[in-house]
Amino acid sequence: MKVLIAALVLLPLATGAQSLFREDSFRALTADNKAYRPGDVLTVQVYENSSASTSADTGTRRTNHLQAELAHGSNKVAQAAVAVAGDFDGGGRTQRASRLLATVTVTVQEVVEGGQLRIAGTQSVTVNEELQRVTLEGLVRPTDITDGNIVQSTRIAQARITYVGEGDLTERGRRSWWRKLLDAVGF
Numbered sequence: 741m742k743v744l745i746a747a748l749v750l751l752p753l754a755t756g757a758q759s760l761f762r763e764d765s766f767r768a769l770t771a772d773n774k775a776y777r778p779g780d781v782l783t784v785q786v787y788e789n790s791s792a793s794t795s796a797d798t799g800t801r802r803t804n805h806l807q808a809e810l811a812h813g814s815n816k817v818a819q820a821a822v823a824v825a826g827d828f829d830g831g832g833r834t835q836r837a838s839r840l841l842a843t844v845t846v847t848v849q850e851v852v853e854g855g856q857l858r859i860a861g862t863q864s865v866t867v868n869e870e871l872q873r874v875t876l877e878g879l880v881r882p883t884d885i886t887d888g889n890i891v892q893s894t895r896i897a898q899a900r901i902t903y904v905g906e907g908d909l910t911e912r913g914r915r916s917w918w919r920k921l922l923d924a925v926g927f
């Protein structure tokens with residue numbers, strides 16, 4: 741009987757106690773839901789507009805004329821003339837505009853010096869057998885994160901936003917290799 745009582749008394753001491761509180765995942769009930777540590781998720785609203793326009797006009801003209809005569813007395817013995825003329829008109833215009841609207845949920849990768857959050861994430865959507873992929877990474881200041889745990893893409897430092905489509909329609913929009921070759925040699 742003494743052995744049984746001694747075993748029951750020593751049993752809790754041998755197993756050790758564990759707390760229900762975990763410091764690495766604790767968030768107070770009154771705390772906001774903003775991302776602030778590695779592994780937290782953050783919603784990024786991507787609103788990117790870009791446009792560029794360039795134009796160039798070039799015009800050159802060149803005319804040269806050289807004439808020579810060889811005379812012996814009043815008689816012309818030989819006559820030669822050379823005329824060179826050049827004319828070039830060229831110009832070009834390039835215009836491009838793009839707009840990207842997306843909502844991407846990313847993950848905090850690390851907290852860097854100064855308290856900024858390094859974020860990264862990818863979203864893939866398939867529409868009509870066309871894969872569309874948005875990849876986003878950059879640095880976010882915690883003060884730029886709203887109460888709803890959202891940040892605008894215009895508030896991301898060192899932002900790298902890539903939008904790529906893959907599929908038949910995307911392939912048809914690209915120039916073929918032989919067209920690129922002919923363009924390179926000037927045809």
